[in-house]
Amino acid sequence: MIEKMKTVILSVLIVLSLLQSYWLxxxxxxxxxxxxxxxxxxxxxxMGAAEQIENVIFPESIVLHxxxxxxxxxxxxxxxxxxxxxxxxxxxxKSFTRYAKSSYDWNQIRDKKKGVELRFDxxxxxxxxxxxKLEGDLVFMADRIDRIWIYMDEDTxxxxxxLFSSDGRTVYEASRTDVTARDVEEYIGFGxxxxxxxxxxxxxxxxxxxxxxxxxxxxxxxxxEQMQRSLFSDPGTTRTLENLNGALIFTDGxxxxxxxxxxxxxxxxxxxxxxxxxxxxxxxxxxxxQFVNEHGGWDGLHRYVPVSSTTSAGTTTEDGRTVLFQQYYxxxxxxxxxxxxxxYMRLLLQxxxxxxxxxxxxxxxxxxxxxxxxxxxxxxxxxxxxxxMDNRSEIRSVYPAVRVNPSSDGQSLSLEPVWAARYADGTxxxxxxxxxxGYDGVAERHQWQLEQQQKNKTAxxxxxxxxxxxxxxxxxxxxxxxxxxxxxxxxxxxxxxxALEQEQDQAQEPNQSPMQP
Numbered sequence: 015m016i017e018k019m020k021t022v023i024l025s026v027l028i029v030l031s032l033l034q035s036y037w038l039x040x041x042x043x044x045x046x047x048x049x050x051x052x053x054x055x056x057x058x059x060x061m062g063a064a065e066q067i068e069n070v071i072f073p074e075s076i077v078l079h080x081x082x083x084x085x086x087x088x089x090x091x092x093x094x095x096x097x098x099x100x101x102x103x104x105x106x107x108k109s110f111t112r113y114a115k116s117s118y119d120w121n122q123i124r125d126k127k128k129g130v131e132l133r134f135d136x137x138x139x140x141x142x143x144x145x146x147k148l149e150g151d152l153v154f155m156a157d158r159i160d161r162i163w164i165y166m167d168e169d170t171x172x173x174x175x176x177l178f179s180s181d182g183r184t185v186y187e188a189s190r191t192d193v194t195a196r197d198v199e200e201y202i203g204f205g206x207x208x209x210x211x212x213x214x215x216x217x218x219x220x221x222x223x224x225x226x227x228x229x230x231x232x233x234x235x236x237x238x239e240q241m242q243r244s245l246f247s248d249p250g251t252t253r254t255l256e257n258l259n260g261a262l263i264f265t266d267g268x269x270x271x272x273x274x275x276x277x278x279x280x281x282x283x284x285x286x287x288x289x290x291x292x293x294x295x296x297x298x299x300x301x302x303x304q305f306v307n308e309h310g311g312w313d314g315l316h317r318y319v320p321v322s323s324t325t326s327a328g329t330t331t332e333d334g335r336t337v338l339f340q341q342y343y344x345x346x347x348x349x350x351x352x353x354x355x356x357x358y359m360r361l362l363l364q365x366x367x368x369x370x371x372x373x374x375x376x377x378x379x380x381x382x383x384x385x386x387x388x389x390x391x392x393x394x395x396x397x398x399x400x401x402x403m404d405n406r407s408e409i410r411s412v413y414p415a416v417r418v419n420p421s422s423d424g425q426s427l428s429l430e431p432v433w434a435a436r437y438a439d440g441t442x443x444x445x446x447x448x449x450x451x452g453y454d455g456v457a458e459r460h461q462w463q464l465e466q467q468q469k470n471k472t473a474x475x476x477x478x479x480x481x482x483x484x485x486x487x488x489x490x491x492x493x494x495x496x497x498x499x500x501x502x503x504x505x506x507x508x509x510x511x512x513a514l515e516q517e518q519d520q521a522q523e524p525n526q527s528p529m530q531p
Contacts, residue, residue, distance in 0.1 A: 060244075061236050061377055062311030067144050067303055070318050070339060072099060074411060074436075077131040077218055078205035079124055079165065086208030087218050089345050089413065091315060094204040098130060101201070102164070105192035106147035107175055110154050115178070115185050124213060129165025130201040133411065135436070136160050136180035136320040140296040154186055158295070158320070164193055164201075171195035180320075209392075214400070217412050220392035222462045223455045226414055226431035226448060227344065230384040233376045233427060238262060238273040241280050241375065244309045245271055273375075279355050282309075282371040293334035293365060301366040302337040306359060306373075313377040315342040316359070321440030337361045338440070343378070343429055346416040349442060356418045356427070378427070388431050388448040389455035390414055396433060399446045408438045417444060 076088040076098055088095040123129070134142070136158045142148060143155075158180040166173045173195055175188040211218040242264045243249050255263040262273040272281045299318060306312060316339040341348045341357040348357030355374065362370035391399075400412065415434040418427050433445040449455070 060311035061240070061375070062313040064307040065303065065312045065316070067141065067300060070303065070316050071134075071137060071141055071145060072317060073132040073134055073161075074317070075133050075218075075413060077133065077211075078202045078208070079127065079129045079131065080202045080205060081126060081128045081168075083125040085124075085211045085213065085218060086205035087211050087220075088205070088208070090317070090342070092345055094208075098201050098204055099132070101197065102130070102132065102162070102193070103146045105197075106149070106190075107177070107188040108147075108149040108190040110150040110177070110186040110188055112153070113185050113187060115183055118185070121213075123163075123165055127165040128168065128198055128202050129163060130198065131164075132162040134159055134161060135410070135440075137318070138296045138299075141299060141318075150186070157181075157184075157186075164191075164198060166195045166198045168195075173198060214397065217400075217409065219396055219400070219412060222392045222459055223389040223449060223453075224392060224414065225455060226346070226388050226390050228386045228388045228431055228448070228451075229343065229382040229416075229429045230421065230426050231343070231382045231429060232379040232425060234379070235278055236375045236377070238264070238271075238277055238280065238375065241273075241282075241310065242271055245269070245282055275355060278375050280373055280375055282368075284367075284369050293363070295334035297366045298334055298361075298363040299337055301363060301368070302339075302361045305361065305368050305371065306339070309371070310373060313341065313374075316340060317342065317347070319440060322438070335362055335364065337363065343416055346414055346429075346431065347434070347442075348418055348429070349415050349432070349434055349444060350418045354418065354420055376427075383426060386451065387455075388451065389453050389458075390431055390433055390448050391446065396446065399433075400435070403435065403443075403445065405437065409435045410438055411436045412445060415442075415444075417447075 072090055074090075076095055078086050078088065078098075080086070088098065090096075090099075138158050139148060139150070139155050142159055148155075160178045160180045160182075163176045163178065164173065171194075173191065173193050175191045175193060177186040177188070179185065209224055210221045212221055239249075242252065246252050246264070246266055246269070248266075249264075252264045252266045255265065257263060257272075259274075262277070264271040264273075268286050269282070269284045272283075273279070274281065319338045319340045321336050321338050337360070339359045341359075343357075350356045350358070355372075356376065357374070359371075359373040361368055361372075390396075396412075400406065400409070403409070412433060412435050415432055416429040417432045418429055421428055431448045434442050435445050436442050
């Protein structure tokens with residue numbers, strides 16, 4: 015009897031043990047003891063969408079050469095810019111022949127030949143090959159391209175396509191291309207009503223003020239914990255620190271994430287990455303794109319901007335480690351400074367592994383709170399300001415941009431239009447601000463058009479009277495009496511204006527004499 019009871023009790027204990035094991039292994043989450051942290055509530059959604067490489071590599075500008083020393087410039091992502099770029103992307107360039115850049119008179123080609131010029135600032139051919147059809151030898155495929163220049167000979171309708179190496183000494187001519195003379199005519203047709211630009215060395219500057227937009231835009235700030243969760247596979251193993259400047263630091267003992275600018279700027283470091291001097295630019299750019307796709311995403315349009323580093327000898331070189339993506343607002347790249355960082359993502363890599371990554375935690379609203387028309391100066395005002403800048407010879411391009419400033423309420427950003435300059439090493443500086451608010455740029459453009467019409471008319475009259483003289487007996491060649499009468503009237507009007515100016519100068523002399531030393 016006692017043995018039977020022992021057997022029953024033992025069986026019950028075994029069953030209870032099995033039940034306990036079952037509950038421990040398959041218990042419901044709500045029955046388990048758990049300490050909840052703030053990380054449990056972090057939304058894991060990306061701050062922006064993923065991007066493809068073809069969407070972050072595009073020309074900084076497109077120059078249209080219309081012949082007769084007439085030029086205009088298109089900036090991304092305006093409609094005409096997109097039309098020209100998409101059409102060129104669809105054609106192919108093959109069988110390249112290498113020449114010295116000095117073998118051609120590019121100033122004459124620029125002023126006399128109709129053509130289109132795409133400016134890339136030094137993008138590897140391997141990356142350009144992701145955008146358009148390029149076929150060449152190993153030397154060509156290993157180079158970096160500063161610009162693509164396509165022009166036509168109007169007499170023969172033969173089209174030439176040149177790719178300029180970023181070394182400044184070499185050009186590659188494509189012996190086979192799908193671009194036709196009709197295509198070139200179509201390209202330059204998009205610039206028929208554009209603002210007139212004049213070359214200043216390799217830079218193109220507008221002859222008059224150009225219209226721009228100043229905007230006040232709200233933004234959303236993502237919590238630092240969201241970036242922490244994105245960058246660390248197990249956020250629970252990280253600890254939080256605070257440095258002397260008040261910046262928040264997340265670290266797992268090896269990697270670190272520092273949050274600055276009142277929670278609006280993030281800097282990630284990974285010193286455990288392999289250290290080497292060998293870096294492939296194309297590999298690092300593609301790795302950077304993928305890294306951003308996985309860790310934060312993209313807020314609007316960005317462009318890959320090639321940058322260089324400075325050696326101990328003071329020269330600049332492209333080591334391929336630094337990758338910079340610059341953000342655009344509308345048609346304008348965004349510029350900021352170290353006091354308030356915004357508008358770019360910078361990555362440092364070693365053999366495709368990211369060692370540093372910095373970006374903003376702010377995303378702009380899709381609709382601006384306020385927009386105001388502003389005018390960026392052109393002509394002599396811009397030229398004189400540019401001449402006074404430091405290292406003028408190192409400037410490679412001048413373009414409209416917007417400078418970011420935080421608003422006083424801390425809820426929005428002010429984006430003010432400016433002229434910016436890009437130097438040979440990739441650095442960017444502000445050249446000058448827009449005209450004061452309320453400036454009448456429309457009136458300026460109208461006055462400039464009238465002056466151009468008058469100049470053209472005068473030049474036409476001079477040309478038509480160039481044959482006046484003694485020619486056998488008639489004395490007047492190809493010039494009607496009416497044309498001479500008009501010319502005489504214009505000459506008399508000019509003489510009258512000069513006489514009036516002399517009278518005004520004489521009237522001002524007594525008032526100016528006391529100011530003489």
